[in-house]
Every structure is written in structure tokens, then in C-alpha cells.
Amino acid sequence: MRSDERWLVVGLGNPGPWFTGTRHNAGFLAVDRLAERYGAKFRLRKARYGAAEIEVDGRLVVLAKPQWFINLSGNPVVTALRTYGVPTERLVVVQDDLDFPFGVIRLKRGGGPGGHNGARSVGNALGTRDYTRLRFGIGRPPKGQTIGTFVMKEFSQSERTELPALLDRCADTVEALVTRGLGQAQTQLHSAGV
Structure with a gap:
């Protein structure tokens, strides 16, 4: 494992069984799918996020699910970055997005939160919008x-x-991002027509 290249992939969602399977928890569902692929289990950290570690092509990828409500996701994300020594340029935030029809998935670096309070919290806590977001369309x-x-x-x-197929596409996209970079991951995603 190359310890000099670490990634943090954060799924945004709300904790608790009553939110499982809701549209706002698309981010949680996507990182759960990645963890399942690699047989990884989430463990609760004192900083109030669940974390699971996987290795993708020799790179450490930490999957995280903040256990604060989605609108307060920023502080757990910053704590996880510091704990694992991951630079902001290798942070990926997976979120639901009302601006895309259901099933449309987009990968983008930077940009505003687009009305998503969880993304706004992350940007405010980081002090920058210069991180990568994987947006899962849920429609209006x-x-x-x-x-x-x-x-x-x-x-x-x-x-x-x-x-299930859409969550697999999210997992494929994260793997492509980590192993081949943003441009190639975007090309792979868009060529799939999703």
C-alpha cells in the first residue's frame, strides 16, 4: 500500500434506522456499496463518523459516514481529513442532488453547494469549495x-x-477517480450515459 496517497470518500446522509433508504441518504448508500465490494466494515469513531478502510490499486481509501445530521456534516469531514492525513484535493463527497433527474450521476471538482445544506456545511468547514463531489440525481x-x-x-x-446498478456505477466512478484521475473518471461516467 502506498501510504503517500490516501483518499477520503465521504457519503452524506442522516444517521439512524429511520433514515435508511431515503433519498437524502444516497451518499451513505454509495459508500456502503464500496465497503461491500471490499468486505470492509464501518466502525464508529469518537469524532462521530463511521469509517471503513479499503485498498484500491495500492491506495488507502477511507470511507466515511458522518453521524451528525446531514446539515452538520462539515466538522466530521474535517476531523476525518486530519485524522487520516488526507489532503483536500483527495476528498470526495458523495451526495444526493435535486437538480438532476433520478439516476443521473455527475462528478465535478469545485462549484457551489447548489442548495444542498450538507455540501454547504462541508465547504464552510473546509474553507474551500475545491474538493470533488459525486452527485447522485434524485429528481424534484x-x-x-x-x-x-x-x-x-x-x-x-x-x-x-x-x-443497485446506479450504486455500482457510483462505486465504479470512485475507483476510476482514485486510480486514473478526474478526467478519465468523468469520461467513463459520461460514456455510460448515466
């Missing part, structure tokens, strides 16, 4: 439903059917 709420209600609901039956 139907007419008459508030955003708050929509993101806290579980994925629909049809969405749950598609979810």
Missing part, C-alpha cells in the same frame, strides 16, 4: 410536496429496482 418533488418531505422519503418501488 412532485407538485404539492415540499423538498423536505421528498428527500426524507424512501426511494419509490421503481427507483429501488434501478438503485
Whole structure:
């Protein structure tokens, strides 16, 4: 393992069994899929985040799930970066995104939070927006439903059917980012038409 190249991949979500499977926890679901691939288990850290370590092509990749509510994700992310000695340029934050239809996945470095309070908390705590985000489209709420209600609901039956393949695509993208860099990971993701 090359200890000089460490990555931190943080899934944003809300802790607790009542939030499992909700749209706002797409980030948790994506890092769970990566952990499953490598047989890694999350362990709770005193700093209030769950962490699992995997090795991707000789690189240490720490998967983390903040155990504070999503809008307060920033401090646990900063703590994890410091604990594992990961530079901000190798931080990847996986989040749900209302601005993309369900199933659209985008990888981007920098940019604003786009109304996502968890991403805003991370940017504020870091003091920079210069980190990579993997955004998982969840679509917009139907007419008459508030955003708050929509993101806290579980994925629909049809969405749950598609979810495993989409989470695999997220995991593939993170692996490509770590091993081949941002440009090639974006090309791989976009060529898949997702």
C-alpha cells in the first residue's frame, strides 16, 4: 500500500434506522456499496463518523459516514481529513442532488453547494469549495410536496429496482477517480450515459 496517497470518500446522509433508504441518504448508500465490494466494515469513531478502510490499486481509501445530521456534516469531514492525513484535493463527497433527474450521476471538482445544506456545511468547514463531489440525481418533488418531505422519503418501488446498478456505477466512478484521475473518471461516467 502506498501510504503517500490516501483518499477520503465521504457519503452524506442522516444517521439512524429511520433514515435508511431515503433519498437524502444516497451518499451513505454509495459508500456502503464500496465497503461491500471490499468486505470492509464501518466502525464508529469518537469524532462521530463511521469509517471503513479499503485498498484500491495500492491506495488507502477511507470511507466515511458522518453521524451528525446531514446539515452538520462539515466538522466530521474535517476531523476525518486530519485524522487520516488526507489532503483536500483527495476528498470526495458523495451526495444526493435535486437538480438532476433520478439516476443521473455527475462528478465535478469545485462549484457551489447548489442548495444542498450538507455540501454547504462541508465547504464552510473546509474553507474551500475545491474538493470533488459525486452527485447522485434524485429528481424534484412532485407538485404539492415540499423538498423536505421528498428527500426524507424512501426511494419509490421503481427507483429501488434501478438503485443497485446506479450504486455500482457510483462505486465504479470512485475507483476510476482514485486510480486514473478526474478526467478519465468523468469520461467513463459520461460514456455510460448515466
